Structures are given as structure tokens and as C-alpha cells.
Amino acid sequence: MSTLIAIAYDDIFKAEEVRLTLAKLQKEHLIELEDAAVVVKNTEGKIQLKQAVNLTTAGAASGGFWGLLIGTLFLVPLFGAAVGAATGAIGGALSDIGVDDNFMRELGETLKPDTSALFILIKKVTPDKVLDEVSKYGGTVLRTSLSKDDEEQLQSVLNTYGVKS
Numbered sequence: 001m002s003t004l005i006a007i008a009y010d011d012i013f014k015a016e017e018v019r020l021t022l023a024k025l026q027k028e029h030l031i032e033l034e035d036a037a038v039v040v041k042n043t044e045g046k047i048q049l050k051q052a053v054n055l056t057t058a059g060a061a062s063g064g065f066w067g068l069l070i071g072t073l074f075l076v077p078l079f080g081a082a083v084g085a086a087t088g089a090i091g092g093a094l095s096d097i098g099v100d101d102n103f104m105r106e107l108g109e110t111l112k113p114d115t116s117a118l119f120i121l122i123k124k125v126t127p128d129k130v131l132d133e134v135s136k137y138g139g140t141v142l143r144t145s146l147s148k149d150d151e152e153q154l155q156s157v158l159n160t161y162g163v164k165s
Contacts, residue, residue, distance in 0.1 A: 002034045002121040003146060004099065007139040007158070008111060012040045015116035016050070018137050022120065022130075030129050034121035035099050039108035041115055047108040049101060107142055117142060135161035 009015050015038040025031045038050040099119045111117060118139075131154075141155045 002123050003125075003144070004119070004121055005144045005146070005154070006104075006107060006117055006119045006142040008115060008117045008142050009137065009139050010115055012042065012114055012116050014137055014139075015040070015118040018118050018134055018139075019120075021133055021137075025130055025133060030126045032123040032125070034123050035119070036121075037099055037104060037119045039104050039111070039117045039119065041108055041111040041113055043113050045113050047105055049104055049108075110142070131157055 007015070007018070009018070019036050019038055022031060022033060022036060026033055040048045040050065042048065099121055104117075104119055107119075108117060135157050137158075138161070139158045141151055141158065144151045144154070146154065
């Protein structure tokens with residue numbers, strides 16, 4: 001079962017910085033993420049979701065490949081690729097994996113203007129090494145599926161270290 005953590009940051013770029021740090025840590029096999037998304041609330045109060053994976057594009061690429069392959073078998077590769085890409089794009093747009101978009105928008109509405117939040121679903125983690133890297137960004141825990149004690153401990157680490165000068 002994955003663990004959900006949502007952390008708010010005091011500017012519009014910090015959540016994306018943390019997501020990039022987590023991507024680097026994932027390459028080092030210190031964390032395994034199921035999903036990582038950023039929500040930004042701009043000066044006008046408009047909410048913008050930034051998904052780690054564009055499902056429509058991924059679906060179109062996958063569908064195009066399979067359509068081309070099947071189309072080649074039936075001697076109509078271009079038609080097969082076009083139909084496959086369209087079907088894949090529709091399927092990708094309709095599927096929602098990871099953190100629910102409506103949940104992120106609702107929580108994003110509670111942010112102050114010119115701030116951001118990071119939403120992550122964690123499958124596996126090496127807590128001490130990952131916390132060392134992400135604690136320097138600070139942040140406020142908005143919501144988690146952690147136990148109350150673990151959530152308080154996470155907030156304490158974020159408060160204690162914050163941004164080091």
C-alpha cells in the first residue's frame with residue numbers, strides 16, 4: 001500500500017524543486033514513487049496541476065505503437081497507427097492513476113496565492129536518506145496517510161531544518 005504525503009511550500013517553484021530532488025533519489029533507488037504531482041496557486045488564485053506523467057501523450061504513443069503493429073499485420077500500417085494513437089490518447093485522458101486530481105484541486109484551493117504544494121504517493125522509501133535531502137526545503141504538511149506520530153515527526157523535521165543558509 002502506498003503512502004500519501006502532501007506538503008505546501010511558500011513559493012511557486014519549491015514544490016517542483018523537491019519533485020526533481022525526489023526523481024534524482026528515485027534513480028538512486030532510495031525512494032519508489034507511484035506518483036508525484038505539483039499544484040501551483042498563482043497570484044490571481046488560479047490553480048494549476050502539473051502531473052509527472054502526461055497520460056494522454058503516453059497513451060497516444062503506446063496506442064500508436066500497437067496500432068502500427070496490428071496494422072502492419074493486416075497490411076494497413078498507417079491506418080492502424082492512426083487509430084491506435086487516437087484510441088490510446090482517449091484511454092490515457094480518461095484514466096487517472098495516482099493522486100486524485102479533484103483532491104489536489106480541493107487542497108490547492110486552501111493554499112495562499114503564489115505558493116505551491118507537492119503531492120506524492122510513495123511505494124517504498126529509505127526514510128533517513130530521503131529526509132536528509134528534502135528537509136532543507138522546509139514546508140508544511142497538509143495531508144498524509146501516515147500515522148499521527150509519523151506525521152508530527154515529519155513536520156518536526158521540516159520545521160527544524162528548513163532552508164539552510
